[in-house]
Amino acid sequence: MSRFDEKAWAQSDIAKLLKKATFITSAADPKGYPEDKGVEIGFAGRSNVGKSTCLNAITQQTRLAHASKTPGRTQLINFFELSPLQKLIDLPGYGYAKVPPEVKKKWAKNIEAYLTERDSLAGMVWLVDSRRELNGEDLILLNWLVSEQIETQILLCKIDKLSRNQGQQALHKLNKQLKELNVPRDLVSTQVYSSTSKEGLVKLTNRLAEWFARVEELDLPVTPQDEEPDEHI
Numbered sequence: 001m002s003r004f005d006e007k008a009w010a011q012s013d014i015a016k017l018l019k020k021a022t023f024i025t026s027a028a029d030p031k032g033y034p035e036d037k038g039v040e041i042g043f044a045g046r047s048n049v050g051k052s053t054c055l056n057a058i059t060q061q062t063r064l065a066h067a068s069k070t071p072g073r074t075q076l077i078n079f080f081e082l083s084p085l086q087k088l089i090d091l092p093g094y095g096y097a098k099v100p101p102e103v104k105k106k107w108a109k110n111i112e113a114y115l116t117e118r119d120s121l122a123g124m125v126w127l128v129d130s131r132r133e134l135n136g137e138d139l140i141l142l143n144w145l146v147s148e149q150i151e152t153q154i155l156l157c158k159i160d161k162l163s164r165n166q167g168q169q170a171l172h173k174l175n176k177q178l179k180e181l182n183v184p185r186d187l188v189s190t191q192v193y194s195s196t197s198k199e200g201l202v203k204l205t206n207r208l209a210e211w212f213a214r215v216e217e218l219d220l221p222v223t224p225q226d227e228e229p230d231e232h233i
């Protein structure tokens with residue numbers, strides 16, 4: 001692996017775009033979502049997997065993902081805007097052992113509504129723990145991602161906590177589990193990731209760049225402008 005060259009990365013178009021992220025709104029259900037236009041990318045994962053840290057790392061901000069983290073509002077979906085047609089979406093974390101069943105139900109309802117209804121959702125970044133297999137709510141989420149055909153980049157997280165060898169083994173295990181679950185691999189990709197060592201960060205932001213570039217392929221309403229005057233003959 002080549003070392004993370006922060007200076008070079010910070011000069012890239014995608015790093016500059018991500019740096020523009022600002023919080024726009026939080027919503028539990030579709031009534032509160034901003035307008036469904038352009039390209040947005042969701043971030044999902046178990047509580048404590050490092051989702052907020054990842055959002056802060058890719059946007060080069062220290063408080064972005066925490067800014068909206070008001071106690072008691074953890075079931076909300078947070079929307080961040082990079083440009084009027086490009087957004088990052090922080091989905092509520094899951095998997096807290098102490099969470100009562102009604103909160104789990106609410107999580108499922110809110111996430112499912114978002115995944116099924118949001119046309120602008122171009123891709124999902126799904127953070128999973130490099131030290132455990134997919135289970136419980138992971139599998140519920142995976143099912144929705146596959147049935148809704150949402151392109152997904154799985155980040156095998158906190159890879160800095162493992163040796164290189166253990167990291168490769170963990171990635172191999174994840175790929176094997178996805179194969180056993182018959183997950184279409186043209187839809188779901190995997191990579192290792194660490195916000196601490198920045199391993200995999202460039203790969204992740206390159207994927208984001210690919211998704212966000214689709215804005216240019218969308219049929220956007222053309223801004224009316226005056227006719228060009230005829231050239232002088």
Ligand SMILES: Nc1nc2c(ncn2[C@@H]2O[C@H](COP(=O)(O)OP(=O)(O)O)[C@@H](O)[C@H]2O)c(=O)[nH]1
Binds near residue numbers: 093158160
């Ligand atoms: N070693 C290591 N720790 C991390 C990494 N990313 C996040 N953490 C730590 O994991 C804990 C949870 O992170 P947070 O971003 O709040 O997780 P969230 O609940 O998924 O938003 C914090 O103590 C972070 O400092 C990483 O890449 N490597």
Ligand SMILES: [Mg+2]
Binds near residue numbers: 053
């Ligand atoms: Mg968080």
